[in-house]
Amino acid sequence: MTDESHALAIEGVRFFGEMSASISHEIKNVLAIINENAGLLQDMVLLTEKGMPLSPERLSGLAQSVARQVARGDRIIKGMNRFAHSADYPTEAVDVGELIHFISNLAARLIAMKGETPQIEVPATPVTAVTNRFFLGNLVWACLRRTIDACAPDQRVSMVAEKIENAARIRFCGLAVDFLVTGAGFPSPREALVARFLGAQLTADGEKGEIGLILTNP
The missing domain is CATH 3.30.565.10 (Histidine kinase-like ATPase, C-terminal domain)
Structure with missing residues (x-):
């Protein structure tokens, strides 16, 4: 391997790492929001066990929030998969x-x-x-x-x-x-x-x- 080929390989790894790190942060944010909604849902369950009525509107809002984050996570993963496959062919x-x-x-x-x-x-x-x-x-x-x-x-x-x-x-x-x-x-x-x-x-x-x-x- 020539010095230039070696430098190019290092640059490729650096670029892949930079993008992967950014994408992983986005995925972590998605999971954090879903986890927060799961916590709110658990709070609602505890309240119903104490006899408080369950709010359909609030429950629907939580479901919609989770669905949005799932869709967001799906877009991020598809983008990451596409990025990974961008290295499949030399030209x-x-x-x-x-x-x-x-x-x-x-x-x-x-x-x-x-x-x-x-x-x-x-x-x-x-x-x-x-x-x-x-x-x-x-x-x-x-x-x-x-x-x-x-x-x-x-x-x-x-x-x-x-x-x-x-x-x-x-x-x-x-x-x-x-x-x-x-x-x-x-x-x-x-x-x-x-x-x-x-x-x-x-x-x-x-x-x-x-x-x-x-x-x-x-």
Whole structure:
């Protein structure tokens, strides 16, 4: 294994661990709410044993709350399962617009912690690229996180998927115009490593306050 292959493997494990840790926190929150509702239900049972009437409305509310959390947990698990299977194939046709939606949802907790909700724009016709789905997700998250961290106070973070000639491009918009001067160097060694593996090009436009990820179709 070459040094670069070793570094790429480490980066893949790091990304998988970061997403898995975030997802496990979300699952734990779901279980905590269900457990809280179970405690309330037990309290209601104890009250009925003491002769107090059972409130159908309150019981229905608890049932609905549990059902909502079960549905939420199901969505989280499905997302985690899909993320795990993103590493199944070395290359495949990837709908770039759909992938940026998926990564935004997958990292929703991490994004919420940073206080930003990205706006996503995709064309009516799918933009596809033949690439490695897992590491493209890695690079999309790295660029999105960087954009959120360097977002201008008067701007909103957005991701735009578009087709350009024989390539697919994702633009990450909303950075402060001086981010190339004041922020960490772009691309970072880790970002550059993944981009090289994907055969992708990373661009930066300080005047427009955006960075780009270009995937050329073979």
